[in-house]
Amino acid sequence: MATIREAREALKLYFGYEQFRPMQEQIIEGVLQGKDVVVLMPTGGGKSVCYQVPAVVMPGICVVISPLIALMKDQVEALLVNGIPAAYLNSSQNSDEQYQIEKQCLEGKLKLLYVSPEKLLSSGFMSFISRINISLFAVDEAHCISSWGHDFRPEYTQLKALKQQFPSIPVIALTATADRLTQKDIQEQLHMRDPQVYVASFDRPNINLTVKPGKDRFNKITDFLARRQRQPGIIYCLSRKATESLADKLKRSGYSATYYHAGMPANQRAKAQEDFLNDDVLIVCATVAFGMGIDKSNVRWVIHYNMPKNIEGYYQEIGRAGRDGATSDALLFYSYADVMSMRSMLQENHNEAQSELQLVKLERMQQFAEAAACRRRILLQYFGETMQKDCGNCDICRNPPTRFDGTLIAQKALSAIARTQERVNMGLLVDVLRGARNAQVLQSGYDKVKTYGAGRDVSTLDWNRYLHQMLNEGLIEMAYDQGYTLKLTEQSKQVLFESRKVQLVKFEEVRQEEPTVRAR
Numbered sequence: 341m342a343t344i345r346e347a348r349e350a351l352k353l354y355f356g357y358e359q360f361r362p363m364q365e366q367i368i369e370g371v372l373q374g375k376d377v378v379v380l381m382p383t384g385g386g387k388s389v390c391y392q393v394p395a396v397v398m399p400g401i402c403v404v405i406s407p408l409i410a411l412m413k414d415q416v417e418a419l420l421v422n423g424i425p426a427a428y429l430n431s432s433q434n435s436d437e438q439y440q441i442e443k444q445c446l447e448g449k450l451k452l453l454y455v456s457p458e459k460l461l462s463s464g465f466m467s468f469i470s471r472i473n474i475s476l477f478a479v480d481e482a483h484c485i486s487s488w489g490h491d492f493r494p495e496y497t498q499l500k501a502l503k504q505q506f507p508s509i510p511v512i513a514l515t516a517t518a519d520r521l522t523q524k525d526i527q528e529q530l531h532m533r534d535p536q537v538y539v540a541s542f543d544r545p546n547i548n549l550t551v552k553p554g555k556d557r558f559n560k561i562t563d564f565l566a567r568r569q570r571q572p573g574i575i576y577c578l579s580r581k582a583t584e585s586l587a588d589k590l591k592r593s594g595y596s597a598t599y600y601h602a603g604m605p606a607n608q609r610a611k612a613q614e615d616f617l618n619d620d621v622l623i624v625c626a627t628v629a630f631g632m633g634i635d636k637s638n639v640r641w642v643i644h645y646n647m648p649k650n651i652e653g654y655y656q657e658i659g660r661a662g663r664d665g666a667t668s669d670a671l672l673f674y675s676y677a678d679v680m681s682m683r684s685m686l687q688e689n690h691n692e693a694q695s696e697l698q699l700v701k702l703e704r705m706q707q708f709a710e711a712a713a714c715r716r717r718i719l720l721q722y723f724g725e726t727m728q729k730d731c732g733n734c735d736i737c738r739n740p741p742t743r744f745d746g747t748l749i750a751q752k753a754l755s756a757i758a759r760t761q762e763r764v765n766m767g768l769l770v771d772v773l774r775g776a777r778n779a780q781v782l783q784s785g786y787d788k789v790k791t792y793g794a795g796r797d798v799s800t801l802d803w804n805r806y807l808h809q810m811l812n813e814g815l816i817e818m819a820y821d822q823g824y825t826l827k828l829t830e831q832s833k834q835v836l837f838e839s840r841k842v843q844l845v846k847f848e849e850v851r852q853e854e855p856t857v858r859a860r
């Protein structure tokens with residue numbers, strides 16, 4: 341069995357790094373011991389090393405499942421440059437090319453083989469890989485396997501078969517974006533055996549977070565840019581057309597700007613990307629198609645011209661700023677009209693369950709934008725990480741709203757959740773709290789529980805706001821996989837039984853206009 345010492349030597353020899361980052365070492369030790377491992381690490385955290393180094397020191401081939409053909413090629417080229425024999429198999433290759441690579445695999449000449457999920461599905465592939473000596477399966481972008489994630493890819497469900505066909509080969513699943521439920525689902529879908537789970541901190545403290553009302557966006561953008569001259573950044577827009585018209589408007593105002601979206605010819609896209617990478621153009625107005633696999637460390641700011649569809653997407657997109665660790669800014673424009681248009685787009689989805697999930701995720705995003713609590717706390721809580729104190733560098737921390745003691749309100753809500761056995765979703769909970777006499781309440785007998793009607797004095801809208809504040813702070817959780825029912829957490833127990841206080845913000849207090857601009 342390969343040892344961690346050999347792994348350290350390989351890291352130095354092939355990758356030129358002196359030491360592992362703290363979590364990499366533990367992860368690699370687990371892999372070398374044949375354990376199944378789940379890795380949650382933000383982009384740039386160093387996930388690739390976690391399977392590439394084991395691949396080098398273990399006997400056999402590491403099969404990497406990766407959804408993006410363009411990235412696959414880059415990864416393989418980078419490995420080859422480092423002297424590690426690697427190749428990829430995907431639908432872009434002709435059968436002769438594929439044959440050559442299969443031959444190398446059978447002869448044991450490769451250390452890593454990248455395959456696309458479609459390739460896994462293709463006939464004969466499973467029997468082909470059963471003839472090669474496999475050391476490890478690495479599932480990259482593992483959140484794609486979960487229908488609770490924000491980027492479900494049906495081809496990925498095929499990966500369920502890996503453990504069935506190769507029960508003794510360890511699996512490492514890696515992702516930079518998975519909320520708590522998705523994390524759990526990844527393990528189940530892959531049939532992992534007692535996996536070791538590593539969650540790196542998702543905090544990017546050098547990125548300042550700000551949300552502003554969407555009114556008068558263009559002027560707000562030029563104000564923002566005036567304080568960031570010659571600093572590269574990205575403006576994410578919802579539509580392809582918007583990227584073009586915004587870039588045009590910026591250019592006419594004298595800015596160095598271009599646009600990028602998936603509808604452009606490949607050469608134009610490559611040019612936009614290259615110009616941005618080389619600092620030949622400073623601003624890219626782009627759809628979410630831009631940024632994946634782009635390694636530009638000095639992106640100083642990211643603006644969301646429109647609100648993203650979910651927190652996972654938002655987090656990934658702002659994460660493109662400040663990779664070098666220097667202070668950077670994320671500015672999100674929020675308008676209710678945007679939410680409405682996105683909502684109707686999502687409702688067109690023909691898969692009803694997916695559409696409902698996406699709507700709930702949109703609602704969480706909206707609540708983040710409207711939130712009155714430290715934005716970083718909300719973001720990290722979403723990924724299952726609790727912050728000890730507020731961040732100090734988001735707009736809310738810089739300009740905090742007044743709070744009131746909402747302990748009693750929180751206790752009423754939590755107690756109603758407990759007394760309805762954690763079986764109600766938000767709408768029904770509010771009905772119970774407000775003492776509504778509708779069929780669902782009466783049929784379930786919820787009019788008999790002790791907290792029925794205990795929250796009559798609070799309007800339905802306010803209850804929704806308060807419950808979302810509680811969700812944002814981790815005082816309750818929403819189970820997407822159980823009819824969106826609300827669940828108690830460790831923190832809710834502190835409120836119910838350990839006299840923990842809860843501070844809430846009245847909606848009137850939730851700032852609708854922007855905070856004062858701070859000198860930088």
Ligand code: ADP
Pocket residue numbers: 357358359360361364381382383384385386387388389
């Ligand atoms: P991820 O896949 O998590 O986005 P990568 O694997 O691409 O991250 O790594 C991000 C960057 O960090 C890369 O430039 C990589 O070479 C570098 N890196 C990874 N591990 C180490 C290490 N132990 N020491 C120094 N740099 C590292």
Ligand code: ZN
Pocket residue numbers: 713714715716717730731732733734735736737
């Ligand atoms: Zn904050």
